[in-house]
Amino acid sequence: MLIKLHEISKIYTVGAEEVPAVRSISLSVPEREYLAIMGPSGSGKSTLMNIIGCLDTPSSGSYVLKEREVSRLDDDELAEIRSSEIGFVFQTFNLLPRMTTFQNVELPLIYGHAPRAERADRVWQVLDAVGLRERANHRPNELSGGQRQRVAIARALINGPSIILADEPTGNLDSNTGEEIMQVFGKLNRAGNTIILVTHEQYIAEHAKRIVKLRDGMVASDSAS
Amino acid sequence: MEFGETLKSSFRTLWSHKLRSALTMLGIVIGTGALVAxxxxxxxxxxxxxxxxxSVGTDIVSVSKYPWVQMGDTEEYRNRADITEEDAEAVELLDSVGLVAPNIHTRRNVTHEGSNVRGTLITGTTPEYETIDNFSVREGxxxxEFDVERRRSAAVLGTDVARELFEFTDPLEKKVRIGGHSFTVVGLLEEKGDILGSSLDDLVIVPFSTFEKLFGHRRSVVIDCQPAPGMPMDRTVEDIRQIMRIRRKVPRGEPDDFAVNTQDDLASFYRQITGALYMAMLGIVALSLLVGGIGVMNVMLVSVAERTREIGVRKAIGARRFDITSQFLVESIFLTCLGGIIGILGGSGIGLLVRRLTPLPAAVTPVAVALAVAFALVTGLLFGVYPASRAGRLNPIEALRYE
Incomplete structure (x- = not known):
C-alpha cells in the first residue's frame, strides 16, 4: 500500500473554539491508483490534501507513506518528503514568474540536490513528456493557460514522485484545455504514476478510477468511477 | 540548494527591481564611501x-617665544620678551644639552642679475644647524665657524632659490643680493620637498653674525638643540625650562612664558586632530550604515511579503527552511556588498581627486577597502537575518493561499 491513513483528524483552533476540519478519516491508496477526492467547500478536502501532500500534519491519527510514518515529522523532514515523494499541481499553476519554463521545471531538482550534470537531461525528458520542449526558454507570461499547467505538471514529475497531487488542476482553464490536461493525467497514470485529484466537478472526477466523496470532514462514499 | 543557484536567483530578483535595489544601496554606498574617502x-x-x-630632525629640542602648536588664548603671547643670544649661550652650558644652534629669521627678496625671488625665508644661524635641523649639502x-666669526657674506641656497636664480649656470661662487646686500653662494642644499603645499626649499641660510649685522638684531632668537649623547629627551627639556625660567625671572607657580618644542608636541597635536577626524568618521559611517541597514531590512521585509506565495510554492516543491532563509540572506548581503563596492569606488575616487587637486598625498589603503567590505557584509547579514528567518518560517499552506 502506498498511502495508509488511519483515523486522521485535523482540528483548527479559531479563537477559543476548536473546529474539526477532518474527522477520523481512514483511507488506503495503492500504487498506480488514480483517485479523485470530491466534496463541497468546507468538506475538508483541502485539509486532507494538505496532509497527504505533507504540507501539514494531522492533529491525531497515523499516516504511513511508503511504509514510513510521516504524521509527526518536523518542517524540514516534511520538506524532504515533499521533495522526493510528492509532485504538486495547483489550480493557479504557481509558476515562478521570473523564471523560464526550463528553470521552473528544474527547481525541484535543485532543492533535491540532484547533480548538475543530470539535471538538464531530466528536464528535457519531462518537457518532452508534456510536449513543451520548444517552450523551454519562455517565461510563464508568454505561455497559454494550458501550457502553464503542463509546465506545472512537468515540474511535479521531475523528481519522480510517488504521488502527483493535483488541486483543481482545470479550475482556471476553459473546458477544452481542461480536457487536454486531463488527458495528460490519464497518460501519466497509464505510465504508472499514482495520481490524486482534488476537485468539486463531477465530470473531472470521472476521469479517475476511484472517487472518494467527503462531507463534513468525513468520507461519505468511496467507490469506483 | 547550491550556493551558485542561490546567488543567481538573488541577482534575478534584485535586477527585476532595479530602482528599489539602487535606492536601498544608497545608504551603504554613502557609508562605505565616506569610510574609504x-x-x-x-x-x-x-x-x-x-x-x-x-624634515625637521627627530631629536630636536627647539626653544622659542611661541609654541609650534598654538591653541586657546594666544593674547598672552604678545607680551612675551624676546629670547636672546645670551639665552642660547646659557642653554649650551647645560650638561644635558649637546649641539646648539641659535637661529633667526626674516623674509627678503633675493636677486641675481636679472632674476629675483620674492620674500624668501632668510635664516641666520651657526654650523650646528645643519645636523640639528637635518639639512644636507648637495654641493659646496x-x-x-669661520663664516660666523668673520661675519662673512656667505650664503647656502635652498633648491627653489637656486633653480629660480640660476637656470643655466652653476650658482657656486656666484654673487646674489639678499635684501640689497651682496652675498657669495658657498653651498647648495639637498631638496626637502613640500609639506601641505608649502615648499621647504625656498630658503637661504647665512651666518648668524652676518644676519644680525645686516638685518638687525632686535629679533627673538630660536634655540635649536639636541640632547647630549645618551641623555633622555625629558631631562634635557626640563633642564632647559629651568634655566630659561631663571633667566627670564618667571615667578614660581606661573606658567612658562616661552616654549620648549619637541617632536612629541607635534605628534600629540597630530594625534588629537586625527583622533577627532577618526571619531567623526566613525560617527558618519556608523550612522549611515545604520540608516542603510534599516533601509535594507525594510525592503527585505517588503520583498518577503510580496513573495509570500512564491515562498509557499518553493516550499511545496521541496525547499527547506534553510533554502528559503539563505536565499533572502544572500539577497540582502548581495545588496549591501554591491553598495559597498560602489562606495569603495566612489570613496577611492574622492581620495584620488584630492591627491590630484591638493597637496595632500591621499592614498587608498588596503585596510580601508577591507574595512568597507567588512562593514557592508556585516550590515547585510545583521539587517537581513530577521526578514530572511521570517521568510524561512512561513507556513507553506498559508503562504500558498496568500493573494
Missing part, C-alpha cells in the same frame, strides 16, 4: 606629517 585622507595626512617630522659647503 576619510581613511585615504588620513593616510595622506599621515604621509605628510611623517615627511614633516623627517654649509656655513662654517
Amino acid at each position: 576619510v581613511m585615504s585622507l588620513v593616510a595622506g595626512l599621515n604621509a605628510a606629517v611623517a615627511a614633516q617630522f623627517q 659647503r654649509f656655513i662654517t
Whole structure:
C-alpha cells in the first residue's frame, strides 16, 4: 500500500473554539491508483490534501507513506518528503514568474540536490513528456493557460514522485484545455504514476478510477468511477 | 540548494527591481564611501606629517617665544620678551644639552642679475644647524665657524632659490643680493620637498653674525638643540625650562612664558586632530550604515511579503527552511556588498581627486577597502537575518493561499 491513513483528524483552533476540519478519516491508496477526492467547500478536502501532500500534519491519527510514518515529522523532514515523494499541481499553476519554463521545471531538482550534470537531461525528458520542449526558454507570461499547467505538471514529475497531487488542476482553464490536461493525467497514470485529484466537478472526477466523496470532514462514499 | 543557484536567483530578483535595489544601496554606498574617502585622507595626512617630522630632525629640542602648536588664548603671547643670544649661550652650558644652534629669521627678496625671488625665508644661524635641523649639502659647503666669526657674506641656497636664480649656470661662487646686500653662494642644499603645499626649499641660510649685522638684531632668537649623547629627551627639556625660567625671572607657580618644542608636541597635536577626524568618521559611517541597514531590512521585509506565495510554492516543491532563509540572506548581503563596492569606488575616487587637486598625498589603503567590505557584509547579514528567518518560517499552506 502506498498511502495508509488511519483515523486522521485535523482540528483548527479559531479563537477559543476548536473546529474539526477532518474527522477520523481512514483511507488506503495503492500504487498506480488514480483517485479523485470530491466534496463541497468546507468538506475538508483541502485539509486532507494538505496532509497527504505533507504540507501539514494531522492533529491525531497515523499516516504511513511508503511504509514510513510521516504524521509527526518536523518542517524540514516534511520538506524532504515533499521533495522526493510528492509532485504538486495547483489550480493557479504557481509558476515562478521570473523564471523560464526550463528553470521552473528544474527547481525541484535543485532543492533535491540532484547533480548538475543530470539535471538538464531530466528536464528535457519531462518537457518532452508534456510536449513543451520548444517552450523551454519562455517565461510563464508568454505561455497559454494550458501550457502553464503542463509546465506545472512537468515540474511535479521531475523528481519522480510517488504521488502527483493535483488541486483543481482545470479550475482556471476553459473546458477544452481542461480536457487536454486531463488527458495528460490519464497518460501519466497509464505510465504508472499514482495520481490524486482534488476537485468539486463531477465530470473531472470521472476521469479517475476511484472517487472518494467527503462531507463534513468525513468520507461519505468511496467507490469506483 | 547550491550556493551558485542561490546567488543567481538573488541577482534575478534584485535586477527585476532595479530602482528599489539602487535606492536601498544608497545608504551603504554613502557609508562605505565616506569610510574609504576619510581613511585615504588620513593616510595622506599621515604621509605628510611623517615627511614633516623627517624634515625637521627627530631629536630636536627647539626653544622659542611661541609654541609650534598654538591653541586657546594666544593674547598672552604678545607680551612675551624676546629670547636672546645670551639665552642660547646659557642653554649650551647645560650638561644635558649637546649641539646648539641659535637661529633667526626674516623674509627678503633675493636677486641675481636679472632674476629675483620674492620674500624668501632668510635664516641666520651657526654650523650646528645643519645636523640639528637635518639639512644636507648637495654641493659646496654649509656655513662654517669661520663664516660666523668673520661675519662673512656667505650664503647656502635652498633648491627653489637656486633653480629660480640660476637656470643655466652653476650658482657656486656666484654673487646674489639678499635684501640689497651682496652675498657669495658657498653651498647648495639637498631638496626637502613640500609639506601641505608649502615648499621647504625656498630658503637661504647665512651666518648668524652676518644676519644680525645686516638685518638687525632686535629679533627673538630660536634655540635649536639636541640632547647630549645618551641623555633622555625629558631631562634635557626640563633642564632647559629651568634655566630659561631663571633667566627670564618667571615667578614660581606661573606658567612658562616661552616654549620648549619637541617632536612629541607635534605628534600629540597630530594625534588629537586625527583622533577627532577618526571619531567623526566613525560617527558618519556608523550612522549611515545604520540608516542603510534599516533601509535594507525594510525592503527585505517588503520583498518577503510580496513573495509570500512564491515562498509557499518553493516550499511545496521541496525547499527547506534553510533554502528559503539563505536565499533572502544572500539577497540582502548581495545588496549591501554591491553598495559597498560602489562606495569603495566612489570613496577611492574622492581620495584620488584630492591627491590630484591638493597637496595632500591621499592614498587608498588596503585596510580601508577591507574595512568597507567588512562593514557592508556585516550590515547585510545583521539587517537581513530577521526578514530572511521570517521568510524561512512561513507556513507553506498559508503562504500558498496568500493573494
